[in-house]
Amino acid sequence: MSVILYNLENSMRKNKFWNNYRSFCNDLYQEDIDIDCFVALLPKIFKQIEKNALSYQIYDAVSKLSEFQPNKGIELFSKLIKIENKEVLTLVPSTLDGISKSNTEFNKFKEAKFLLENKLDELKKQGYAFLITFKEEELNQNQDFRGYIYNLIKTDIKNSITIFFSYIIRVLGKFIKVLPEAKENLISLSKLDSQEVLYEITRLLSYELKYSNNPEIYEILLFNLKTIDPKYHNIISLLNHLVFQKFVIDSPELIDRFLKEWLLFDKKRAGEIIKFSNTFEELHSKNSNYFKKMVSSWLNTDDPVFHKAISKLIMEAPHYEFKNLELDENYLGQLNYKEIQFIVIKIVGYIYFKELIRSSIFSILKVKIDDVDCVNFIKSIFNEYIVFNYPSTIEYLEEEKKKSSKKVQKVVNEIIEINKEYFEKINQLDFINEFNPSDKRLKIYNGIHQKEFQIKLKETTDNKHSFLNMCKNIQLRTGKGMFSKHEGIYTEKTEMSRIQSSAELPRGEFIDAIGQEKLRTIYRNYTREI
Known part of the structure; x- marks a missing residue:
């Protein structure tokens, strides 16, 4: 066995494979290796590189070896076709491609036919894979071979020999x-x-x-993918990170249309739209105008699958936080009162975050400020639902008023005035002791809760498989400050700090939770009058 092969095999036993693998692939073409030893080592190599991003290097190395040492390439090919290992067989195309690039006499069409006519399916697969290394002009110049490939593909498709279909698509x-x-x-x-x-x-x-060269066929193939199951993660990943990235700026309507058709193909998929959150986020950050138009049109669609999808995308995007939601001015400007009413109702019914509810509805108010019916309806939504649940909306409106037209300022002032008066009267009400919770009952409840907490803490501490057992215990001494002793050394004293956070919860959930859910349910199921 040559030194380069011995070193690579030895590195597998010493967990130093990857350091040697890179240099092995880079230097293989100039080494005088024993092909039999190399072929015997290949299954071990493929086991090491399985599912690794650097696996491609072995293919490049074999191609280069066959190009610079064609005799070894021919010998390697003759050995490979006798192997039953599927992974090792995938080196056949690289080997033949390397030989074809050398100066040696080699009929690549003959070898391709040998593989494609082979009775072994695995070798025929490699024949199709070898075809992908051909150039267009080679097929143009050899009309007989081109006809042969055409008939072969036609036959395999007609006979539904599905094991070759993925290779046929590449060809x-x-x-x-x-x-x-x-x-x-x-x-x-x-x-x-x-x-x-x-x-x-x-x-x-x-x-x-x-797309620019074949727009018609590209669109047909793209929209045929509307059937993909949400569990096909690898396909959805390609769509998100490669296919749709091409259209975010120049052709976002293709993304819009695809997502609509994907949802309508199976309306149970609304919750699975989150799989396309990356594309949705890219639209929001790179093409905000179309993003607004898309959200506006989906909210104005009769089918609830789109309302559910928008709710899921906006509120549960895993890597993105939508802090406000403005709708498209041009789109809203073309809508009548009934359509505006429908959109507002769906926002209240499906979107729960206060920032998104108030910013989206306020953006509608600014556009439809001259439509009396729209203004009156939006005012009622602010008074009866948004400000009622989230009093901080008054502060939000005060800020937005500074950037708005005089007509909008007037409406905002009316909303603020009504609600300030309402909350002032609420604050003037006397507290009635009968409605206060029982101190005794609270004490009992807290005691029960504390016991449950202690039991769970003990279970966690006693659990040998607990994550906490991986951590080293360090004693802390606390008072106004805290310090610890670690490896026999006392740490410096750290001053205790106050950490706090606050959140505004919807008032309606405390006052009338059933009524609030009833309102949202009515709005979610609301349909247009025909």
Whole structure:
């Protein structure tokens, strides 16, 4: 065994594989290795690099070895095709591609046919994978081979030999301008409910196919993906991070349309729309104008699946915090009173965060300030629901008033005046002792709660598998300050600090929780008059 192979195998036993792997892949092409020893070592290498981002390096190394030492490449190919290991067989295309780049006499069309006509499915897969390394001009110049590939693909699709479909999609995508009926075959395959097939379609849209060159076929393939199941995380990840990123600025309507069709394909998916939160957040940060238009139109849609989806996206986005929500002025300006009423009702019914409720409805007020019916309805929503639940809204309105027109200021003043008067009268009411909680009952309740807490704390402490057992115990001494003794040394005294936070909870939930939920339920189920 050559030194480079011995060092790599030895590193596997000493947990130093990755340091040697990189240098092994970089230097392999110039080493005089024993092919039999190399082939024997390959299964161990693939076991080490499984699911690792650097796994591609072995393919580049084998291709380069075959190019610079074609005789070894030919010998390696003859050994590989006799191996039953599926992972090792994936080196066949790289080996043949490297040989084809060398100066040695080599008929790549003949070798491709050998693989594609092989009775072993795994070798035929590698034949399709080898085709992807061909260039368009090579197929154009060899019409017989192009016809052969066309007939082979047509036969495999017709016979539903699904194990080849993901490879066929790559070939069709690579030679979409060269192979007859390539577009039609891609469209046909994109309608299949197969995670592997749909992943390859998505991958094609991500890397190979350009929207500007093939807008019609691109859109057909994209919208055929509306069938993808929410559990197909790898496909959704590609859509979020690669496909949709191309359209956030220039063609956001494609994203909008896709998400609508995806929701309507199965209306139980509303809660799963959170899987596309990354795209939604990108729209909000990079194309806020379209984001506002999209949210406005979804709220104005009759199907509740869109209202549920907006609620889920805005309130539960995992990596983003929506601090305010303004709707699209141009879109709102074209709506009549009934449509504005519908949108406001859906906001109250589906959105719970005070910042989002008041900012979205206030943005509607500014646009429809000249519509008396709209203004009166919005005033009633502020008085009876928003300010009633969140008195701090008065402060919010005071700030917004400074940036608003005189007409808006007038309406804001009316809202503030009514609610200030209401809260002043509330504060003047006498407290009636009969309505105060019993001190005795509170003491009993706190005692029960304290006992439960102590029991759970003891269970956690006694649990040998508890996370706390991983932490080292350190004794603390506290008073006005605190210090500890760690490894025999006293730490410096730290002054105790006061840490506090506050949150405004909706008043209605304390006063009439059932009534509040009833109101939201009515608003969620509200339908337009026909």
